[in-house]
Amino acid sequence: METRVLTVRTVEIDDPGPLIEWTHHLHPAVFVRGGDGIVGFGDRARAQHTGANRIAELGRWWREMCALADVEDEVGLPGTGLVALGSFAFSDGSAEPSRLTIPNVIIGRRDGRSWMTTVDGGLEVSRNPLGPEPRDQLGPGSFTSLEPGRRSRDDYEEGIRRALEAIAEDRVRKVVLARDLVGSIPAMSDRRWLLTRLAERYPDTFTFAMDGLLGSSPETLVRVQGGTMSARVLAGTAARAADDVSDAAAASVLASSSKNRAEHELAVRGVLESLARHTIEVAHSAPFTLKLPNLWHLATDVTGTLERGRTALDLVAALHPTAAVAGSPTDAALELIAELEPLDRGRYAGPVGWVDAHGDGEWAIALRCAQIDEHGTVTAWAGAGIVEGSDPAKELAETDLKFRPIVEALG
Numbered sequence: 001m002e003t004r005v006l007t008v009r010t011v012e013i014d015d016p017g018p019l020i021e022w023t024h025h026l027h028p029a030v031f032v033r034g035g036d037g038i039v040g041f042g043d044r045a046r047a048q049h050t051g052a053n054r055i056a057e058l059g060r061w062w063r064e065m066c067a068l069a070d071v072e073d074e075v076g077l078p079g080t081g082l083v084a085l086g087s088f089a090f091s092d093g094s095a096e097p098s099r100l101t102i103p104n105v106i107i108g109r110r111d112g113r114s115w116m117t118t119v120d121g122g123l124e125v126s127r128n129p130l131g132p133e134p135r136d137q138l139g140p141g142s143f144t145s146l147e148p149g150r151r152s153r154d155d156y157e158e159g160i161r162r163a164l165e166a167i168a169e170d171r172v173r174k175v176v177l178a179r180d181l182v183g184s185i186p187a188m189s190d191r192r193w194l195l196t197r198l199a200e201r202y203p204d205t206f207t208f209a210m211d212g213l214l215g216s217s218p219e220t221l222v223r224v225q226g227g228t229m230s231a232r233v234l235a236g237t238a239a240r241a242a243d244d245v246s247d248a249a250a251a252s253v254l255a256s257s258s259k260n261r262a263e264h265e266l267a268v269r270g271v272l273e274s275l276a277r278h279t280i281e282v283a284h285s286a287p288f289t290l291k292l293p294n295l296w297h298l299a300t301d302v303t304g305t306l307e308r309g310r311t312a313l314d315l316v317a318a319l320h321p322t323a324a325v326a327g328s329p330t331d332a333a334l335e336l337i338a339e340l341e342p343l344d345r346g347r348y349a350g351p352v353g354w355v356d357a358h359g360d361g362e363w364a365i366a367l368r369c370a371q372i373d374e375h376g377t378v379t380a381w382a383g384a385g386i387v388e389g390s391d392p393a394k395e396l397a398e399t400d401l402k403f404r405p406i407v408e409a410l411g
C-alpha cells in the first residue's frame with residue numbers, strides 16, 4: 001500500500017482541442033464520447049487483480065487511494081479531482097489482469113468546461129498533433145488484415161449449434177458466444193489514429209483506450225453522477241440498409257421481432273435484478289431502436305437513485321457480467337461460454353471506464369474493440385446473443401457487422 005499523500009490539483013484550462021491529441025501515442029488512456037471525456041498521461045499509481053473478487057479488490061484499493069489524497073479542485077465536476085481509469089477482465093477465470101490506474105496528468109472536458117488534473121506535480125504534457133497516417137509513414141503492406149484467430153468461421157457456427165442444443169435442453173435461455181480476429185500493425189505506430197477514426201465515425205459511442213485495449217462501445221454499463229445512475233442496455237441487432245426506406249424497415253422488423261425482443265427482455269430484466277440491491281428507485285424506458293453507423297440495436301435506458309454511500313464501482317461489480325454479454329441465467333451461461341469458447345476474452349466484454357473520489361463515474365462494456373500489444377499484434381473480438389430460434393449463419397454475419405468499426409479503423 002502507498003504510504004505517501006497524493007497531491008491532486010485540478011485547474012480550469014482553455015479548450016484543449018481534440019482530447020485524443022493529449023495522450024501518449026503508444027500508450028493512450030482515453031474515455032471520450034462526442035468530444036467530451038477524459039484522457040490520461042503517465043501512470044502515477046496502479047493496481048491489478050485477477051479472480052472472482054477482482055472488482056471488489058480494486059474498489060478497496062481505490063478507497064485507500066482516495067483516503068491518501070490531498071485534493072484541490074477548482075472545477076468540481078464529475079471526473080475532476082482524483083480519478084482512476086480502469087478496465088476489467090470479462091471472466092473470473094481470465095489470466096488477463098483487471099486494472100485501475102491513476103495517471104500523472106488528466107485532461108478533461110465536459111459541457112463546455114475543460115480542466116487539467118495533475119498528481120504529485122504531474123508531467124510535462126502538451127498537445128501532440130497526429131502525424132502522417134501510419135500507412136503513409138510506413139509504406140504499403142505494413143498493416144495485415146484481420147483474419148480469424150483461435151476460432152474459424154466454421155467453428156463459430158458449430159459453437160452456435162451446440163449452444164442451441166444446450167438451449168433446447170433448458171441449460172440456458174440465452175448465451176453470448178464470441179470469436180476473435182488477429183492481425184498486426186507496426187509496433188511503433190501511433191495508436192491515436194485508430195482512436196481518432198473511431199471517435200469521428202462513432203461520436204455517440206464511448207471511444208476508449210486502456211492498457212492496449214482500444215475500441216468504441218455503444219453500451220453504457222453504468223453512469224453515476226451525484227447519487228443517480230443510468231445505464232443503456234443493448235441486445236438485439238440488425239444490419240443497416242443502403243436506402244432510407246429499407247433502413248427504416250430493418251429497424252421496424254428488429255423492433256417487432258419476437259426473437260430479438262425476448263433476447264432484449266432477458267438483458268433488461270437481468271440489469272434490473274442486479275440493481276435492486278443498490279438502488280432505491282429504478283425506472284426504465286420502453287425498448288427503442290438505436291441507430292449506429294454499422295447496425296441497429298434494440299436499446300433500453302435505465303435510470304435510478306443510488307443508496308447512500310454506493311459508488312460507480314459498486315454498481316459495476318453488481319452488474320457485470322450482464323446478459324447482453326454473458327447470457328441468462330448468468331452462472332449457467334458463463335459455464336457454457338467456458339465450454340464452447342476456445343479463447344480467453346481478456347478484457348473484451350468487461351467493464352471499461354473511470355471513477356472519481358466522490359464515487360461518480362462512467363463505465364461502458366468493452367465492445368467493438370481490439371487489444372494491441374507492444375509488438376503491434378492485434379486481437380479483436382465480437383459476439384452475438386444466442387437464443388431459441390437463432391440461425392448460426394445470421395449470428396456469424398452479425399459478428400462481421402460488429403467487427404466493422406475496428407476493421408475499418410485499422411484499414
Ligand SMILES: C=C(O[C@@H]1C=C(C(=O)O)C=C[C@H]1O)C(=O)O
Nearest residue numbers: 235236237324367382383384385
Ligand atoms: C457481444 C457483443 O454485443 C452485444 C450483443 C448484442 C446482440 O447479441 O444483439 C448487442 C449488443 C451487445 O450487447 C459484441 O459487440 O461483441
